Amino acid sequence: MDEAARGGSAAKRELAWCVADPHLTRDDPVLGLFKRFLGGFSSEGPGTLVILGDLFASWIALPGALAPYQTDVLEDLRAIKEAGREVIFIIGNRDYFVESLDPRPFSFAGERWDLAIPTVGRIRFEHGDLINTSDHNYQRWRVFSRSEAVKRVVAALPGKWQASLARRAEKALEPTNRAYKDYSPLPELERWANGVKADGCSTAVVGHFHEDKTVAAAGLQVHFAPQFRGIGPFLSVNAGGVIERVEWEPQNGGSVSTVK
Numbered sequence: 001m002d003e004a005a006r007g008g009s010a011a012k013r014e015l016a017w018c019v020a021d022p023h024l025t026r027d028d029p030v031l032g033l034f035k036r037f038l039g040g041f042s043s044e045g046p047g048t049l050v051i052l053g054d055l056f057a058s059w060i061a062l063p064g065a066l067a068p069y070q071t072d073v074l075e076d077l078r079a080i081k082e083a084g085r086e087v088i089f090i091i092g093n094r095d096y097f098v099e100s101l102d103p104r105p106f107s108f109a110g111e112r113w114d115l116a117i118p119t120v121g122r123i124r125f126e127h128g129d130l131i132n133t134s135d136h137n138y139q140r141w142r143v144f145s146r147s148e149a150v151k152r153v154v155a156a157l158p159g160k161w162q163a164s165l166a167r168r169a170e171k172a173l174e175p176t177n178r179a180y181k182d183y184s185p186l187p188e189l190e191r192w193a194n195g196v197k198a199d200g201c202s203t204a205v206v207g208h209f210h211e212d213k214t215v216a217a218a219g220l221q222v223h224f225a226p227q228f229r230g231i232g233p234f235l236s237v238n239a240g241g242v243i244e245r246v247e248w249e250p251q252n253g254g255s256v257s258t259v260k
Ligand SMILES: [Mn+2]
Pocket: 053, 054, 092, 093, 094, 127, 129, 207, 208, 209
């Protein structure tokens, strides 16, 4: 093999898989799909798994509030982390207090994370719900609902109340999320893209919108990650910085519907 071909194959080495917005619920057909995907990641995936937020339709990650199906998925993720892989969790608008989970299923949990690829650059991963800064109500809710004060109050509630709070939050957020998603925040997207570029990134990956497209905003390549439902689409990032859509179970066709 000559030099160029060797360089070529090194650039094709996968670095990360990125999965966005499964919105898993109890008795959800996608639960099985997601667990098979995690099994596949364990056996054939690269070193890093990025979960781009909204893992469950709504959840409060406090011990009394977790349902058995949620604990089960978190256990799979913890096993992947303990086997030496990097599990990155980007917090979405449906994920509460995940950074305080104990034992920790994630190597990192936060609002943004950058993958630095030598000679290629940095790729920013964010959920995407913070792009639209014109939605002041949502922005205030996001800050308030995630504050330490609210967390202390919620943590002091009995588990049953925490779980019912999670279900109510899901319902309450529905109209806001729909209105937010229907709006195409072009000026806000450009402003956000400028900030990401100022942090030294050339590319960004966002979920939340359940779109499947790539756009250029203020010179930043923005990949909108598809929602992981149905045929299980996800993104694969290689060492050349190329981001590709892959389908985990293309044979599913339209049999498992997507949700908003
Ligand atoms: Mn979202």
